[in-house]
Structure formats: C-alpha cells, structure tokens
Amino acid sequence: MRLQFQVQQFQTEAVAAVVDCFADQPYAAPGPANAPLVTGRLLSNVRAVQRRAGLPLSGTLAGSEAAPDAPNLDVEMETGTGKTYVYIKTIMELNRRYGWSRFIVVVPGVAIREGVRKTFEMTAEHFQQWYGTRPRPFTYDSSALHELERFRSGAGVQVMIINLQAFNSASRENRRIYEEQDGFGSRRPIDVIRSARPIVVIDEPQRIGSTRSLESLSRFDPLMVLRYSATHRVRHDLVHRLDALTAYRQKLVKRITVVGIEGEPGAGKRRVQIREVIRAHLEKERQLHPRGVKVLSLLFIDQVVKYRDYSRCDQLGDYARIFVEEYRALTAGEPDGDYRRYLDGIPVERTHQGYFAIDRRTGHMIDGSASDVDAYDLILRDRERLLSLDEPVRFVFSHSALREGWDNPNVFVMGMLKRSDNTVSRRQEVGRGLRLAVDQRGERTAGINELTVVADESYASFVAGLQAEGDFRKVTDGRRARRSPAPAAMITCEDVERVAFDSADLVARCVAALDDGLAPLRLVVQTADRTLRYSMNPDKVLDPVGHLAERTRLTRRTIAAILTAIRPATFALCGGETAAEIINREKAALISAGVPPAASRSADDRTPRPRAGRPRSATRR
Missing domain, CATH: 3.40.50.300 (P-loop containing nucleotide triphosphate hydrolases)
Structure with missing residues (x-):
C-alpha cells in the first residue's frame, strides 16, 4: 500500500x-x-x-x-x-x-x-x-x-x-x-x-x-x-x-492516554507492562480490524539482549519470552469470529519483530547509536509494508536510540520498557505515535485516534515530565498501576565502620520476618470502569543464595541457613528485592540496638554500621 x-x-x-x-x-x-x-x-x-x-x-x-x-x-x-x-x-x-x-x-x-x-x-x-x-x-x-x-x-x-x-x-x-x-x-x-x-x-x-x-x-x-x-x-x-495544544484541539494528532506502572524493578514489573501493552493493543484491534485499520504497538527497550539473546537456543531475550507467554494467555479466550480467525492466522513468533542495527560481520542485532544507518534503513524500508493487514508484524521492539527519524501513523500503543532518563525527550518518543491513523487505502481515518502509552513510572511523573518540556496537550489517565506499600527501607549512611554480630540471632530474626512479611508482588491497575489486581511471585533466580548474599552483604552460609529454615511457601517468594530488603532491615535493627564489639561475639558476618557525625563520601573498610 x-x-x-x-x-x-x-x-x-x-x-x-x-x-x-x-x-x-x-x-x-x-x-x-x-x-x-x-x-x-x-x-x-x-x-x-x-x-x-x-x-x-x-x-x-x-x-x-x-x-x-x-x-x-x-x-x-x-x-x-x-x-x-x-x-x-x-x-x-x-x-x-x-x-x-x-x-x-x-x-x-x-x-x-x-x-x-x-x-x-x-x-x-x-x-x-x-x-x-x-x-x-x-x-x-x-x-x-x-x-x-x-x-x-x-x-x-x-x-x-x-x-x-x-x-x-x-x-x-x-x-x-x-x-x-x-x-x-x-x-x-x-x-x-x-x-x-x-x-x-x-x-x-x-x-x-x-x-x-x-x-x-x-x-x-x-x-x-x-x-x-x-x-x-x-x-x-x-x-x-x-503548538501542541492547538494541534490537539484541531484534532491534527492523536490524543494520549497514559498507563503508569509503579513498582519494584524487575521481571515482574516488566511482565505487567508487556501485558498492558498487549491488552491495550488487542482492545484497539478488536475495534479497528473490521474497519481495515492495522494496529501497531511500539516497545522501546534499552538493550538488544533483552529482545534477542544469541546465547539461547531459541534466541529469545527475556522481554520476547515474556511477550510470547502473555500474548498466548491474552488471546486464548478470544471468541469465534472474523477477529479470532485473524489472530489464528498469525503465529505468535511472527507477530513481533525487533528493529535494531545489524552487525555486518555476524548478521546479529546489536545495540545501535545515531550513526547506525543499517537500523534506520530497515525500519524505513518497512514503514508502508507494516501498515498492511497482510503483514503479520504488529508489535515492534525498538532501541531507545530510534526515538527520532521514524514514525508510523498506525502506532496506537507504546511501551516504555526501560528506566526513565531525563536526558531523553519524552516528546520525541511519544511523537513516534502521534500521527493520525490510515486505513488499507492509505487514507486517514477519523474518530479512532488515541495513543496509549504504558510508562515505566507513575502516571503523574510521566505526565509531569511530558508537560515540563513544553505546552503539551491534555493527557488522559488511562490505567494507573501502583505497587502495594513496600517494607521500610534500611538505614543508609555514607560513613560506615565494620561491626560483627551473632549469626544465629540474625538467622532467627530473618526467618521470622520473612515468614511473616514476605508476600507475592501485588499491583493494582485502575481504569475508569474497572480495577485489575495482579498477584505474582517475584523474579525467579537460578542462585537464590548468591542473589541474596550479593544484595545483603552476608555470607552464603548465613543466607543458606535462613533459606533452609523458612517455610516452603516463603522460599518461593525470595527471588525479588523485597526479601533482601527484609533481611537488610533486620540486620539494621541489630546494629541500631547496639551490638557489642566483635571480640565478644561470634563474627560470622561483618557488615557496615552507620556512625554518628557528618557523612563523608569515602567509606572506611
């Protein structure tokens, strides 16, 4: 077309x-x-x-x-x-x-x-x-x-x-x-x-x-x-x-709906984001497919390996793997009809694609920069083909470096699968999806122009950042996803000294605290007409002992003692950051309570202890 x-x-x-x-x-x-x-x-x-x-x-x-x-x-x-x-x-x-x-x-x-x-x-x-x-x-x-x-x-x-x-x-x-x-x-x-x-x-x-x-x-x-x-x-x-406000009022660009995702960083949060992108995409597609309008979703990521991992047999990165799982789950219940037949005609592995710079020697996708013409050639060559309903690609994973120079009128959903960066213009990224949509004849179609942005931060933060860059159009609050309150963070201080404590005491405190306080990750996704609640286990890790030892600065022996003593149901929840926060909180409580000098206690674990006085940038070892 x-x-x-x-x-x-x-x-x-x-x-x-x-x-x-x-x-x-x-x-x-x-x-x-x-x-x-x-x-x-x-x-x-x-x-x-x-x-x-x-x-x-x-x-x-x-x-x-x-x-x-x-x-x-x-x-x-x-x-x-x-x-x-x-x-x-x-x-x-x-x-x-x-x-x-x-x-x-x-x-x-x-x-x-x-x-x-x-x-x-x-x-x-x-x-x-x-x-x-x-x-x-x-x-x-x-x-x-x-x-x-x-x-x-x-x-x-x-x-x-x-x-x-x-x-x-x-x-x-x-x-x-x-x-x-x-x-x-x-x-x-x-x-x-x-x-x-x-x-x-x-x-x-x-x-x-x-x-x-x-x-x-x-x-x-x-x-x-x-x-x-x-x-x-x-x-x-x-x-x-x-300006932006005039363009919005004259209906020259899409209006924006923001889905803000708040929560603990990790695969759980990313899974919810990808799920929300797919959900929004399918909702729009059910509406627009009968009108001959191709729906595209653009997901910004910061590293190619999160989409294409050449060290794995199937070469799927973590985000691509999550996408496949969530897409299959969300499309499984689609009722019979023309749209169901359209979905059945597109294998999941063909409906998503990554657009990145290509290493000419290996043919592999690589993290690109503004000088990688290969990536832009590929994207721009396919711009019109992507608008055809005969083209199976509907979800585009792209590098954050490609926020300029490419846009497509039928991008209806955007997912920001990367940490926010103040040096990156939100307007440039959002601008990739503001053009008015077209049908299969390449003609603009009225009454359907809304861009849903699934952000990697709260709704309020994203909108504030967007509006701070200029007089921007009205932004609608779509779904607001927020993390349930997390346990209090441990005391932090820049000037520390070594202290030692009884490992058995620490193990006992941590076991009790983990069994009592560790719960599945809960996120609440709100819309104008419904509320969705997610409950999921934290990220799975291959080495939970090493994972927690690194984040708590305790020995592997002490972490192993904690994990072997907690309940089996609690053990399944120890892959995320919350388990480390609880252990660090108990460790900080021991320090705050006043621990005798190392010579008078067993010294299995040594950890930084906050000192009184003016903080300094150097840490004493």
Missing part, C-alpha cells in the same frame, strides 16, 4: 508563512546558483506574516552565526503534524514563485536524515501532480561526489540532504568536504556547495546549536536559513506556530 497525501489547510498556512516573507522578490529563472535576495521590504513582510498569525512582531531581523547577513526564519510545528511534508512543499513553492532551485536540508543525525529521505520518496508523486515536477533529492556522501556536480548544474529542484556530522566532524572521512579532491577536478566540495548560494532548511535546530555547528553551517554561505521544530530553544524570526 501507499500513503495518500492530501493538501490540508493548516499545512498550507505554514508554507505561506515562509513564502510570503519574500512577497516582492522578483522571479528569476533557475540556474546553477540561487538568485540573490533583492527585496527591500523583508522586515515589513515578516511583520505582516507575524501579525496575520497573532505572533510577536520582530523589531529587527534576527541574525545567527549560521547566516549573519541572511534571513533566519523559525517555523514551530508540533511533532506528528507533518513538518517534513511542510518544508518540502515550501521548497517547491519557493521554486515556483521565485525560481530558487538549490536547497540543503540539514539534520542532526542519521536517523532523521533517513526519515527525511524516505519522505521525499513517498511524496514525490504527490508533488509531481501539484507542481508538474518533483524535487530531486540526494544524500551527501563524501565518497560519491558526482552527486554534487548534479547539485551545481542539474535542472529542476535540487535538494541535498546532509547530517551534521558529515561537515562538522573532525574525522578524516568527514573532513573531505573541505579538501581538494583529485577525483572532483581538484575542487573542494564546500566551494561547489557555497557557490550555489543554497537555501538551508534545518530540521530539529535545537540539536544543532553549538558555536562550532553554526560556524560550520555558515560555510555554506546560505541565502537564508529556515528552521523547523516543535521545540525551538533559540528564537529567531518566528513566522508560524502550531
């Missing part, structure tokens, strides 16, 4: 906001270089556009180290509203009205670069129909400089897509842009580029703001710089704004 692109008023307004800033610029026939700016009313034009949009008026034209003597225009568009489409159409409109034909799209990394390239490919036919021509994009490659020759002398709208590292890195390969090349007529690529006086479009400029980056951009000698982002950090002349 192919996505269908329609002309939409809110996107047309964004295009006009830029193009109208040059209203009195005369048309000049395209050539090897863009015609110079001759408008004498640029500031007046900018202010007229700003006044029309209700934006603050510029007192003077903003400058930038990237283009000190050229216009610097900002366009703010919420993630998921099609800013890449908008700036491609702006390129086409600038060419039609003024004859400018040399453009550079600068992006902060490979992921976005590949996403931009794919959008040019998907929209080519659409723009051909509207303009009678299409842009001619290419990705800058220092080893394929013949493309630069076409950029300089080729007919039509020439667009070079380049990532920041390709001209801002100190590596030998990336320095070639500034060096004379024997195979390029002894010319420097940068000289060929700057001779075109290109119009530079910056995608996600908030990530290209360092002094070095801006100085590097200035070497292109741009005719103007157009910046497109949902979150501008440095303001220039803002000529268009479509």
Whole structure:
C-alpha cells in the first residue's frame, strides 16, 4: 500500500508563512546558483506574516552565526503534524514563485536524515501532480561526489540532504568536504556547495546549536536559513506556530492516554507492562480490524539482549519470552469470529519483530547509536509494508536510540520498557505515535485516534515530565498501576565502620520476618470502569543464595541457613528485592540496638554500621 497525501489547510498556512516573507522578490529563472535576495521590504513582510498569525512582531531581523547577513526564519510545528511534508512543499513553492532551485536540508543525525529521505520518496508523486515536477533529492556522501556536480548544474529542484556530522566532524572521512579532491577536478566540495548560494532548511535546530555547528553551517554561505521544530530553544524570526495544544484541539494528532506502572524493578514489573501493552493493543484491534485499520504497538527497550539473546537456543531475550507467554494467555479466550480467525492466522513468533542495527560481520542485532544507518534503513524500508493487514508484524521492539527519524501513523500503543532518563525527550518518543491513523487505502481515518502509552513510572511523573518540556496537550489517565506499600527501607549512611554480630540471632530474626512479611508482588491497575489486581511471585533466580548474599552483604552460609529454615511457601517468594530488603532491615535493627564489639561475639558476618557525625563520601573498610 501507499500513503495518500492530501493538501490540508493548516499545512498550507505554514508554507505561506515562509513564502510570503519574500512577497516582492522578483522571479528569476533557475540556474546553477540561487538568485540573490533583492527585496527591500523583508522586515515589513515578516511583520505582516507575524501579525496575520497573532505572533510577536520582530523589531529587527534576527541574525545567527549560521547566516549573519541572511534571513533566519523559525517555523514551530508540533511533532506528528507533518513538518517534513511542510518544508518540502515550501521548497517547491519557493521554486515556483521565485525560481530558487538549490536547497540543503540539514539534520542532526542519521536517523532523521533517513526519515527525511524516505519522505521525499513517498511524496514525490504527490508533488509531481501539484507542481508538474518533483524535487530531486540526494544524500551527501563524501565518497560519491558526482552527486554534487548534479547539485551545481542539474535542472529542476535540487535538494541535498546532509547530517551534521558529515561537515562538522573532525574525522578524516568527514573532513573531505573541505579538501581538494583529485577525483572532483581538484575542487573542494564546500566551494561547489557555497557557490550555489543554497537555501538551508534545518530540521530539529535545537540539536544543532553549538558555536562550532553554526560556524560550520555558515560555510555554506546560505541565502537564508529556515528552521523547523516543535521545540525551538533559540528564537529567531518566528513566522508560524502550531503548538501542541492547538494541534490537539484541531484534532491534527492523536490524543494520549497514559498507563503508569509503579513498582519494584524487575521481571515482574516488566511482565505487567508487556501485558498492558498487549491488552491495550488487542482492545484497539478488536475495534479497528473490521474497519481495515492495522494496529501497531511500539516497545522501546534499552538493550538488544533483552529482545534477542544469541546465547539461547531459541534466541529469545527475556522481554520476547515474556511477550510470547502473555500474548498466548491474552488471546486464548478470544471468541469465534472474523477477529479470532485473524489472530489464528498469525503465529505468535511472527507477530513481533525487533528493529535494531545489524552487525555486518555476524548478521546479529546489536545495540545501535545515531550513526547506525543499517537500523534506520530497515525500519524505513518497512514503514508502508507494516501498515498492511497482510503483514503479520504488529508489535515492534525498538532501541531507545530510534526515538527520532521514524514514525508510523498506525502506532496506537507504546511501551516504555526501560528506566526513565531525563536526558531523553519524552516528546520525541511519544511523537513516534502521534500521527493520525490510515486505513488499507492509505487514507486517514477519523474518530479512532488515541495513543496509549504504558510508562515505566507513575502516571503523574510521566505526565509531569511530558508537560515540563513544553505546552503539551491534555493527557488522559488511562490505567494507573501502583505497587502495594513496600517494607521500610534500611538505614543508609555514607560513613560506615565494620561491626560483627551473632549469626544465629540474625538467622532467627530473618526467618521470622520473612515468614511473616514476605508476600507475592501485588499491583493494582485502575481504569475508569474497572480495577485489575495482579498477584505474582517475584523474579525467579537460578542462585537464590548468591542473589541474596550479593544484595545483603552476608555470607552464603548465613543466607543458606535462613533459606533452609523458612517455610516452603516463603522460599518461593525470595527471588525479588523485597526479601533482601527484609533481611537488610533486620540486620539494621541489630546494629541500631547496639551490638557489642566483635571480640565478644561470634563474627560470622561483618557488615557496615552507620556512625554518628557528618557523612563523608569515602567509606572506611
């Protein structure tokens, strides 16, 4: 299937906001270089556009180290509203009205670069129909400089897509842009580029703001710089704004429902998260399958081994293994009908897939970074195929590094299967699922656009973090999962000394406390119309003695004595963190009660003891 692109008023307004800033610029026939700016009313034009949009008026034209003597225009568009489409159409409109034909799209990394390239490919036919021509994009490659020759002398709208590292890195390969090349007529690529006086479009400029980056951009000698982002950090002349709240109110993006999961880290919590992702997916799929809408779920993880473990016979990582078990359990009771037959036609092992960088030597998935083009090629090549109901993949496991540069309109559920990281933008991650959904004809479908986010933190924390990054849309409280109150944490202190105590006393206290206080993990999942309660045993561990010894700093002999004395039902619950917390609490209680010096007691176990006085960063051993 192919996505269908329609002309939409809110996107047309964004295009006009830029193009109208040059209203009195005369048309000049395209050539090897863009015609110079001759408008004498640029500031007046900018202010007229700003006044029309209700934006603050510029007192003077903003400058930038990237283009000190050229216009610097900002366009703010919420993630998921099609800013890449908008700036491609702006390129086409600038060419039609003024004859400018040399453009550079600068992006902060490979992921976005590949996403931009794919959008040019998907929209080519659409723009051909509207303009009678299409842009001619290419990705800058220092080893394929013949493309630069076409950029300089080729007919039509020439667009070079380049990532920041390709001209801002100190590596030998990336320095070639500034060096004379024997195979390029002894010319420097940068000289060929700057001779075109290109119009530079910056995608996600908030990530290209360092002094070095801006100085590097200035070497292109741009005719103007157009910046497109949902979150501008440095303001220039803002000529268009479509913020998150406006996008939500105009129903241009999906609304968000958050499922917050609180609880003790571990496989138990992850199992509940994966279960909630699958549950939400199936609920949406029952509704949308009869309408011919493919439902996709995206699960962010932080390590490939949690999805694909090549040390195991079946190569399934822990998360993939949990997924298979939970999926089978949740689909087992589906009643007969068309949807049941649809589910039966998709083997569970084929309905989930991982999208990661690939090691070219081994063919194995690996933890990727922003420079791993293999991962993005795979994702982007499959974007449209994933929308087909004939494609069995419905659940996509992806690396957190892929939060930018890829999105799919039919992502309805997202699972954050990783610890929260303040350096990672929630808006970028959530933005992968904000686009409005399409049916099997590739046409947008109304009335179904809700994104469920299953978060790795409380609902309140996730929403607060989301809203702290900008004026964000209303977020709905979906299910709220919270951990039942845990036992009190042990006393912690940075300055410690060695103490010793009677192991038999400690064993007896721990056995009693574990038998009395250790209970299955309980989580409560609440919705507007129901409450679900989970009760499960903690993580199973192969070596419970070693597991607890490591977390309590007791000897294996003492831990073994504790585990052999507790009840069998209690022993089954000792794999999680709560058992270690209880043991540590009893150990701390012995210390707080005042234990005689080591010489007067049996010294099987030695453990840090809090000291009075000012804490210090060093621990005395």
